[in-house]
Amino acid sequence: MTSQARIVTVTLNPAIDRTLSVPDFQVGELNRVLEVRENAGGKGVNVASALADLGVPVVATGFLGRENARLFEVLFRTKGIEDRFLRMDGSTRLGLKLVDNSCQKVTELNCPGLTPGAADLDALFATVRELASPDTWFVLSGSLPPGAPAGLYADLIRVIHAQGAKVALDTSGEPLRLALPAAPDIVKPNRKELEQLTGTAMTGLEDVAKAASHLLSQGIALVAISMGVEGALFAQGDGMIVTTPPTVSLESTVGAGDAMVAGLLFAQIQGRNLSGSARFATACGAHAVTRLASGVDLDALPALELGVKLAAFHD
Numbered sequence: 001m002t003s004q005a006r007i008v009t010v011t012l013n014p015a016i017d018r019t020l021s022v023p024d025f026q027v028g029e030l031n032r033v034l035e036v037r038e039n040a041g042g043k044g045v046n047v048a049s050a051l052a053d054l055g056v057p058v059v060a061t062g063f064l065g066r067e068n069a070r071l072f073e074v075l076f077r078t079k080g081i082e083d084r085f086l087r088m089d090g091s092t093r094l095g096l097k098l099v100d101n102s103c104q105k106v107t108e109l110n111c112p113g114l115t116p117g118a119a120d121l122d123a124l125f126a127t128v129r130e131l132a133s134p135d136t137w138f139v140l141s142g143s144l145p146p147g148a149p150a151g152l153y154a155d156l157i158r159v160i161h162a163q164g165a166k167v168a169l170d171t172s173g174e175p176l177r178l179a180l181p182a183a184p185d186i187v188k189p190n191r192k193e194l195e196q197l198t199g200t201a202m203t204g205l206e207d208v209a210k211a212a213s214h215l216l217s218q219g220i221a222l223v224a225i226s227m228g229v230e231g232a233l234f235a236q237g238d239g240m241i242v243t244t245p246p247t248v249s250l251e252s253t254v255g256a257g258d259a260m261v262a263g264l265l266f267a268q269i270q271g272r273n274l275s276g277s278a279r280f281a282t283a284c285g286a287h288a289v290t291r292l293a294s295g296v297d298l299d300a301l302p303a304l305e306l307g308v309k310l311a312a313f314h315d
Contacts, residue, residue, distance in 0.1 A: 005269040007051055007137045008084075010128070010156065011062035013113040013145040014042030015095035016071055017254065025100040025107070039293055040072040041095060043142035043170060046255045049294040050262035050284065052079040056269070059084050061127055063145060065092040065114055079295070084131065086123050088114050097254050104250045115147040128156060132163030137265055140184070141170035141258065150174040157182035170261050172196060183219035186268075188261055190226045208233050209240055209313055222274075224264055224281065226257050232285070233313065234278040240314070241278045245286035246307025259288035259296060275310055282308045 021035040048060040061084040064072055068091045076083040096109040116124070132138070138160050140153050149155075153175050157167050161182070168186035169179055172193040180187070191202050194211050202208050212223045212235040223235045231244040263284030267277035283304040287296055 005135050005137060006057045006059065007048075007139060007265055007269070008059045008061060008128075008131050009044035009048040009051075009139045009141070011042040011044030011048075011060065011085075011142055012116075012124075012148065012152070013093070013143045014040070014045050014062060014064060014072070015093045015110065015113070016068065017041030017095045017097060019097040019099060019254070021099050021101065023100060024102050025098055025105075037293070038071065040075040041255075041294070043258050043261075044139055045072065045075070046258035046294040047139050047141060047170075047262045047265075048081050049075065049079060050259050050288075050296045051266065052081050053295045053298065054262065054266045056266060058082070059131060061085055061124075061131070063088050063114060063116055063120065063124070065090045067091040084127055086120060086127065088116065088120060090114050101250070106254060108254070113143075113145040116145055121148070121152075125156070125159060128159055129163060132160050132165040134164035136165040137269065138165055138167045139170070139261060139265065140167060140179075141261065143171065144175050151178045153179040154182045157184050168261060168265055170257065180215070180218055180220070185220070186222045186224065186264065187215060187220055188224040188226065188257065188264070190228075190257060194225055205233065205242065205313060209235070212240065222264075222268075222277075224260065224278075226260060226285065231309075232260070232278070232282055234274055234281070236274045239274050240312065241274055242311045242313045243278050243282040244309040244311075245282050246304055248286050248290050248304075250289050255294050256285045256288040258294070260285035262296070279305055279308045279310060 017039045019037045020033045022031050048058045051058045059082040064085040066087045093111045093113040098107040160167050166185040169184035170188045195202050215223045225233045234241045260281045263281035267280045286304050
């Protein structure tokens with residue numbers, strides 16, 4: 001693939017992210033909010049935002065509530081993202097992020113999303129079939145909306161593969177477990193999601209590496225497992241790379257995994273090898289925690305790439 005390959009992000013349960021900066025947040029006490037920000041959010045929307053900043057042609061689809069779609073529409077128009085979201089009656093859900101920089105912690109409160117009906121799901125599959133082609137990557141990320149079948153991602157992957165397109169998957173729980181037999185081309189769980197999937201505590205890199213090897217054996221081409229400040233493990237074929245991100249100033253961890261997915265897809269369509277992909281994806285993730293808004297600043301990435309440490313790992 002070339003760097004001009006198109007990427008389609010699918011966000012079935014987007015959210016308006018309202019971020020509140022609350023120094024010295026105390027549970028059960030009166031807290032004063034220093035700053036409030038609202039962004040069009042949801043994992044796939046965050047991925048699309050970062051990809052657009054990287055100069056990749058990107059299409060965003062999924063479900064949006066008609067009553068508060070404007071914030072998303074402004075983002076898509078500003079960044080040149082093709083808007084193929086399906087509108088539903090009602091409002092897109094709200095996600096609250098309480099950021100306490102005094103202890104560098106983020107508390108998240110996610111409200112329930114809209115419930116798609118059978119006609120909405122049919123329209124989604126029709127849109128995906130229309131957008132899928134051999135020169136296209138799809139990113140399926142985030143939670144499923146209320147009432148959606150747990151195997152929805154698995155069904156989408158099979159439809160996408162039937163059209164010759166490729167899939168990166170970033171989800172958790174039962175939707176992840178059911179999607180694995182459909183063999184997405186890339187999966188990116190974090191360590192906690194991997195523990196939930198395997199039912200095993202990941203106490204060291206050896207445990208993470210074994211889980212990554214098992215995922216590869218199921219027909220997945222590339223596995224990226226994020227581990228927060230400890231970095232990430234990337235596995236492809238017979239190779240495994242562990243990355244350690246550079247030390248940066250933390251603003252919010254929200255969207256860091258999404259920026260990593262965007263960086264990984266960007267590196268893949270550029271034809272970078274495992275080491276190059278791991279380095280760039282880790283730099284994008286490190287950059288994301290330094291800002292509250294989604295997306296990436298191209299000028300900041302080269303220095304962060306240089307600061308990423310790589311080590312080969314043998315399980």
